[in-house]
Amino acid sequence: MGEIMKIRTIVLFLFVCLLSWQLRGQEEITIRIKEGMPMIPVAMPEFQFSETAAQKSEINSTIYETIWKDLEFSRIFKMVPREHYSYIPRFNPNAxxxxxxxxxQANILISGQLEITSDERIIFSFKVYEVASARFIFGRNFGGKKELSRLIAHRAADEMLKHFGEKPLFTSKIVYISETGSDKDVYIMDYDGFRPTRITFSSAIDMLPSWSADNEKILYTSYRNLNPDLFMFDIYSGKTELLSSGGSNYAADWSPVAEQIVYTSSKNGNAEIYLKNMKSGQEKRLTFNPAIDTSPCWSPNGREVAFTSQRNGTPQIYIMDAEGSNIRRITTEGSYHDSAAWSPDGMRLAFVSRIENRFDIYVFNLKSNEISKLTENSGRNENPSWSPDGRHLVFSSNRSGKYQLYLVDYDGRNVRQITAGGENKMPKWQKSPKSAK
Incomplete structure (x- = not known):
């Protein structure tokens, strides 16, 4: 019970204790970014902080560096190198x-100010300006406990994305399996690898976690009953519910538009894909084939399901309608393809392919039928999952010797490791961030 209360406390910190409000007295401007536009150069001088915060330079630095790295990661903004700031007079927010x-060469200027109150709460405000026109674009204030400094920074960076017509990204989270010693448990962390939080506390093996559509529940498979059963964990209540048992039950994915999941089960002898209504509990079998059908993944509109099948002799990627009809094969070359992940725009499928005994991440464009390779000559790369904005993916790789989690841009650029210690696998990115209330 103590661990459940700990998880609930963390959730309350994340979604309740953080406040934000709009700056008053200045008219805001929304800027829309068109597809294919070059990245926007952004300058962000060091934040100002009050005398009461003079001893809190670490918090100030954390917020500043987190926002900087978020915007740099976005593929929307291009940060003007800090060494260029020495070419001009020191920044004065009042003039x-x-x-x-x-x-x-800055197009956008960000000004920030930090205050820490006597009761150790953070008040962070920032303003954004268009340099060429010298006009104010928008501003925000954030308030919260000092332990939430990274979340405050992520919220501020997300406000930048939203004001430029983009989806929030930086407050999103990744669920994954972390193995330390003999334990394999479900964890949640920020998208950049910080603030990992353990969710399950079982001596049994847990695997293949995924998010509910509202980000309030985690689906996963566990051997806690000496069988691979499907469970659902409620983040807010801390309660765990058994969803499916008998045979092997795994690879669950929650519909983005309805209270239903697809998952793989061998409860009737062969590994097939099932549809389960989460309100009524009713189930429908979607595949009927003597070969193995597994790894189902919903399309963003909830009308189709991508999955892996060996019905033609080797694992290949297929797509079917949500009711199990109109099955068609997507991958036509190679002898092993698995773990399909649908991009948020519904136009691409990421998947794992084994060629010459090398496991790499590929992306298939459903419109052009073109395939691009994201990883190469770097160990075994598996379990791709898209970011909410479709510009990045998270995946697991043993390129460093042990399995860790990595981020990569949709075009294969900017690979970076986000976990360390133990082994970390099977990541799933939230389809959209959970808004702080």
Whole structure:
């Protein structure tokens, strides 16, 4: 019970204790970014902080560096190198010389200020300006406990994305399996690998976690009853519910538009894909084939399901309608393809392919039928999962010797490791961030 209360406390910190409000007295401007536009150069001088926060430089640095790295990661913004700031006079938020910032090629300027109150709460405010027109775009204030400094920074960076017409990304989370010693448990962490939180506390093996559509529940398979059964964990209540038992039950995926899941089960002898209504509990078998059918994944509109089948002799990627009809094969070359993951725009499928005994991540464009390779000559790469904005993926790889989690851009650029210690596998990115209330 103590561990459940700990999890609930963490959730309350994340979704209740953080406050934000709009700055008053200034008209805001929304800027829309068109597809294919170059990245926007952004300058962000060091944040100002009050005398009461003079001893809190670490918090100030954490917020500053987190926002910087978020925006740098976005593929929307391009951060003007900090060494260029030395070419112009020191930033004064009360008398901004926009010509100075234009001279170092900045299009957007971010000004931030931090205050820490006597009761150890953070008040962080930031303003965003367009340099060429010297006009205010928007501003926000955030308040919360100092333990939430990284979340405050992620919220601020998400406000940047939203104000430029993009989906929030930086407050999103990743669920995954972490193996330490003999334990294999479900964990949740921020998208950048910080603040890992253990969710399950069983001596049995847990595997293949995934999110519910509202991000409030985790589906996963566990051997706690000496059989691979499907469970659902409620993040808020801490309760665990058995969903399916008998045979092997795994690889569950929650519909983005309805209270239903698809999953693989061998309860009737062969590994087939089932549809389960989460309200009524009723189930429907979707596949009927003597070969193994597994790894189902919903399309973003909830009308189709991608899955892996050996019905033609080797594991290949197929798509069927949500009712199990209109099955068609997607991959036509190679002898092993698995773990399909649908991009948020519904136009691409990421999957794992084994060629010459090498496991790599590929992306198939459903419109052009083109395939691109994201990983190469770097160990065994598996379990791709898309970011909410479709510009990045998380995957597991043993390229460093042990399995860790990595991020990569949709075009194979900017690979970075986000976990360390033990072994970390089977990541699933939230389809959309959970908004703080």
């Amino acid at each position: 901004i010389n926009f010509k100075d910032w234009a001279s170092i």
